[in-house]
Amino acid sequence: MPSSSSTFPVTLVSKTMIFPDQKSNLGELKLSVSDLPMLSCHYIQKGCLFTRPSIPINSLISVLKQALSKTLSFFSPLAGRLYTDRNGYIYITCNDAGVEFHHAKGTTLFIRDVISPLDVPWFVKGFFCYDKTVSYQGHYMPIMAVQLTELADGVFIGCSVNHAVTDGTSFWNFFNSFAEICKRISDNCCNQSIEKITRRPDFTRETVLNSPAVLRLPEGGPKVTFNENEPLRERIFSFSKEAIMELKAKANNFQLNAGDFNSAGEIMGKQSNDKYKPIPEISSFQSLSALLWRAVTRGRKLPASKTTTFRMAVNCRHRLSPKLNTLYFGNAIQSIPTYASAGDVTSRDLRWCAQRLNENVKAHDDETVRRFIKEWEKDPRCFPLGNFDGASMTMGSSPRF
Structure with missing residues (x-):
């Protein structure tokens, strides 16, 4: 502090x-x-x-x-x-x-x-x-x-x-x-020895994530790739459950009727990658992400031909085959980029942007995870922080993916 x-x-x-x-x-x-x-x-x-x-x-x-x-x-x-x-x-x-x-x-x-x-x-x-x-x-x-x-x-x-x-x-x-x-x-x-907890972590390291590749770093470690002292405004946006469901309905092209919102089911879906939904659909979080992608791109006033990047940090535990234990301890995430021109993002509708994100998330399967790993092993590197081209944004900290 x-x-x-x-x-x-x-x-x-x-x-x-x-x-x-x-x-x-x-x-x-x-x-x-x-x-x-x-x-x-x-x-x-x-x-x-x-x-x-x-x-x-x-x-x-x-x-x-x-x-x-x-x-x-x-x-x-x-x-x-x-x-x-x-x-x-x-x-x-x-x-x-x-x-x-x-x-x-x-x-x-x-x-x-x-x-x-x-x-x-x-x-x-x-x-x-x-x-x-x-x-x-x-x-x-x-x-x-x-x-x-x-x-x-x-x-x-x-x-x-x-x-x-x-x-x-x-x-x-x-x-x-x-x-x-x-x-x-x-x-x-407190006087009793606590022998177990409800969700004991799994420290297994015999997985595809364990690699012989060596990450070479400069003396003293990696350098910060942006100006930490530059003023940064952090804004809080709050969305009601009704607004989120309206976004989701719009992205999926269906009519939302009164009483359709099942808050318990929606929360369960968030915690479990929507496995409670029997049919493929654009999730509420992907719908919200599409809204933010469009709003930020519009606010940046980028040239129509400028390529924008929307990155999502996705959980790989359930995407691998065989699956990792859901309680696997450590990082098991990859950053998925979705690309589109500023003109497409701002001129097309919410559903178009949401579909691009949804398709990328669904396509990130075992084969894709392993391909990302092989690509990293060819060129081991740290994650670059910052917005180098002024046209990127990253969505993280959501269990929804």
Whole structure:
């Protein structure tokens, strides 16, 4: 988090190292072809905002620390460090080196200050550790950190985790397991040894993602490929479920009748790649992505002949044959580009753009995943960040794909 000052509303109170409550027996995990490109990416930052709990803050901190220690015993790579061997291969050494736990205060801030603005408030950066930290730095600093920030009427629990170690799917499995163990401790089970969790991660590395290719990096790691200090506006867009379903109906060319919306089914679809839908259709998230592609392209006022790129980070676990365990721990994602001229994106209708995205997602099967891997092995490289041609955008952090 940013250093404390008289003007910044979030100040650090304490910093503690948390270690797994049981020693790891995993040893080393080699970074895969899906992990390695993420060494140039910043740490993932995710968190949850809550109203102020009924228990004292010190009691909450105690529960969080105990639960974090117990959860790390099931997710020991998160308590490890990265290291590179003499051949250039990069590993996670599960050495129980620990993670950081920060306690911070922003008691002049209210929940409304966080959620009311249309833009992400500037002080939200202070809710997370390791802001602007690149994942390669996991060689000499913790792979993860958790921060509890007190607000005037609430608390924020933020987690920063190395993107070369985990993708969003694995991260949320950790976070949900952390919450599960917090609840057990709060229910007075803390004196009992916690032997299992609902969704135990799978650390298998004998998959097609495990490659003999070596990623050669400059001394000190990959360089950031854009100006980190350039002003960046982060905007929050909220869409009602009714608006989303109207978009989906428009993209699929069907009439939406009153009562058609099944919120439970839609949520289940989001969590399971729409496997509850028996017929192929453009998903609500693809419909929304098409809307954003069109709106951003129109706003950029690009020449009609300019090629635009819309990238989607897709989950490969269920696309491989044989499939990876849904609880496979690590990155199992690939970036799918969809190309179209600015003229086509802005002049054609929503359905046309949504179909291009939908077709690309459906076509990303086992053969395509393996082809992407072979192409990367011919030219190992980190994921380039930034918008080099002024015509690209990326959609990530959705389990929908």
